[in-house]
Amino acid sequence: MAVLEKLTSQQAIDLENKYGAHNYHPLPVVLNKGEGVYVWDVEGKKYYDFLSAYSAVNQGHCHPKIVGAMVNQAQTLTLTSRAFYNDKLGEYEKFVSEFFGFDKLLPMNTGAEAVETALKICRKWAYEKKGIPENEAQIIVCENNFHGRTTTIISFSNDPVARKNFGPYTAGFIKIEYDNLEALEQALESNKNVAGFLVEPIQGEAGVYVPSEDYLSKAKALCEKYGVLFIADEVQTGIARTGRLLATCGNCSCSDKNCSNEPEVKPDILILGKALSGGAYPVSAVLANDPIMEVIRPGNHGSTFGGNPVAAAVAIAALEVVRDEKLAENAFELGELFRSELNKYIENSSIVNLVRGKGLLNAIVINDSEESETAWNICVALKENGLLAKPTHGNIIRFAPPLVMNKEQLLECVSIITKTLQEFE
Numbered sequence: 307m308a309v310l311e312k313l314t315s316q317q318a319i320d321l322e323n324k325y326g327a328h329n330y331h332p333l334p335v336v337l338n339k340g341e342g343v344y345v346w347d348v349e350g351k352k353y354y355d356f357l358s359a360y361s362a363v364n365q366g367h368c369h370p371k372i373v374g375a376m377v378n379q380a381q382t383l384t385l386t387s388r389a390f391y392n393d394k395l396g397e398y399e400k401f402v403s404e405f406f407g408f409d410k411l412l413p414m415n416t417g418a419e420a421v422e423t424a425l426k427i428c429r430k431w432a433y434e435k436k437g438i439p440e441n442e443a444q445i446i447v448c449e450n451n452f453h454g455r456t457t458t459i460i461s462f463s464n465d466p467v468a469r470k471n472f473g474p475y476t477a478g479f480i481k482i483e484y485d486n487l488e489a490l491e492q493a494l495e496s497n498k499n500v501a502g503f504l505v506e507p508i509q510g511e512a513g514v515y516v517p518s519e520d521y522l523s524k525a526k527a528l529c530e531k532y533g534v535l536f537i538a539d540e541v542q543t544g545i546a547r548t549g550r551l552l553a554t555c556g557n558c559s560c561s562d563k564n565c566s567n568e569p570e571v572k573p574d575i576l577i578l579g580k581a582l583s584g585g586a587y588p589v590s591a592v593l594a595n596d597p598i599m600e601v602i603r604p605g606n607h608g609s610t611f612g613g614n615p616v617a618a619a620v621a622i623a624a625l626e627v628v629r630d631e632k633l634a635e636n637a638f639e640l641g642e643l644f645r646s647e648l649n650k651y652i653e654n655s656s657i658v659n660l661v662r663g664k665g666l667l668n669a670i671v672i673n674d675s676e677e678s679e680t681a682w683n684i685c686v687a688l689k690e691n692g693l694l695a696k697p698t699h700g701n702i703i704r705f706a707p708p709l710v711m712n713k714e715q716l717l718e719c720v721s722i723i724t725k726t727l728q729e730f731e
């Protein structure tokens with residue numbers, strides 16, 4: 307069989323199984339086209355995408371403005387490396403820094419790289435600005451975190467599947483319970499060498515755990531009290547996903563009317579990825595103000611592709627789409643509607659315990675054990691009924707559609723979901 311022939315789903319799956327490392331367990335569906343909130347499989351069946359590539363495709367599949375910017379730039383100049391300047395990077399850095407209200411940006415490609423970058427900046431700041439003795443810096447992280455897959459990042463994961471047999475692990479991390487301010491204060495108090503606190507504003511991969519309303523603002527206040535950096539990993543929650551431009555939404559330039567309803571938290575270091583490019587291209591970034599970012603000097607950190615002209619053009623277009631199409635506002639309104647519709651169903655359900663989330667980052671908890679197959683089987687049935695979603699862990703299914711969805715589409719999705727759940731009651 308020539309590889310260029312049009313493949314059936316089974317043939318494509320067989321090829322991946324034979325020639326690809328088995329580092330994922332995908333739902334058995336093979337996609338070859340996407341547009342807005344929809345994707346199509348190779349047999350031509352149409353689905354609602356309710357995962358958005360783990361919240362990377364917030365702006366919808368193949369958004370013409372983003373694709374247009376990418377094609378245009380790709381035909382002009384793709385990569386210079388940072389050995390030379392290019393005419394896009396500065397424009398991009400200015401645009402994004404002003405968009406989120408920071409002095410400077412450090413460009414990377416993937417979320418995990420951006421997290422690594424933030425950790426390095428935090429450590430260097432600790433030694434050069436805070437005066438922590440060399441090699442003694444500690445960074446506080448939360449249990450059940452997900453920040454990516456590098457050896458350092460999995461060193462402070464408590465997911466055995468992500469960690470086991472990848473040691474020896476990187477030292478310098480203190481793990482505390484998520485959404486527990488006492489634990490945070492105790493860790494800060496009992497260790498004078500804490501440099502930073504790394505936190506997800508909502509724990510996405512862990513199962514969309516939304517912390518208490520004042521957790522982030524009080525955690526930030528504690529960080530200020532003890533002189534440590536508050537590092538927000540908004541790789542998944544950022545770029546309008548949770549109904550605000552950022553889940554922390556501190557001092558940003560968005561016109562988001564929901565900002566005033568919740569305490570603002572301005573991170574010292576902000577980590578972005580995924581939807582920074584609308585899913586068109588790997589683009590990530592770390593933002594901070596000068597007193598922090600200035601610790602990075604030539605040779606300290608870098609990436610051949612980080613800050614390339616295509617990434618810069620794509621990310622500017624992706625953020626313009628978020629702003630111009632009011633995606634934060636749409637995610638806020640549709641999120642409220644989604645949870646209220648599902649709550650109506652849950653009142654009389656024996657298979658779903660609850661729905662939780664913010665904006666269009668939501669999850670349902672299935673009334674079965676973590677080890678059961680029920681959530682997976684529901685996702686397979688959802689696929690049969692035209693909607694793609696995936697369990698996060700065990701008995702939790704995440705629902706995160708593109709933010710360009712409209713109300714009619716959302717209500718159709720709710721009816722697909724409730725009809726499917728009924729098959730399991």
Ligand SMILES: Cc1ncc(COP(=O)(O)O)c(C=O)c1O
Pocket residue numbers: 360416417418419421452453454455506510511539540541542543579580
């Ligand atoms: C909060 C968070 N941080 C970091 C990452 C890692 O991003 P990437 O897969 O692009 O390395 C993810 C990915 O899901 C994430 O959800």
